[in-house]
């Protein structure tokens with residue numbers, strides 16, 4: 001198993017590694033507009049003597065694939081999308097936290113029902129979602145009835161909300177909130 005400290009230099013395809021004036025692109029990298037970017041998932045290795053930068057592939061890294069089910073924490077909410085940090089892929093926790101994007105059209109099954117993202121997920125929520133594409137940022141969907149928020153805390157006092165019929169209720173202050181709730185809410 002890798003130690004997390006060794007993974008601080010982990011890059012994903014498209015990440016900027018350096019500029020062409022500084023380094024020579026080596027295996028696992030590509031150059032575009034004088035910028036050297038990573039072509040694979042791996043660790044950056046810079047040889048300061050030869051000036052060659054290359055990427056050492058990380059085979060053990062769990063990478064989201066289309067159809068995979070991920071567990072993610074909501075890090076940003078906008079009117080039409082939420083940005084998330086992917087914590088686990090198919091129930092295996094990942095060392096590297098890939099970024100995922102959940103668009104409001106990928107939340108509910110009926111298009112006419114679509115409202116502000118805030119009605120379905122909120123900051124800090126733990127969400128179970130399906131991956132739609134191959135490369136970061138991963139596009140996610142929670143339209144499946146099984147998918148959605150699996151843990152949320154009260155917007156007023158921060159206590160973990162409990163499932164109360166089709167809504168969530170705060171056991172501390174009684175605040176009632178709505179989410180796009182996934183199966184198995186609060187069961188982890």
Ligand SMILES: [Zn+2]
Pocket residue numbers: 154155156157158159170171172173174175
């Ligand atoms: Zn509360």
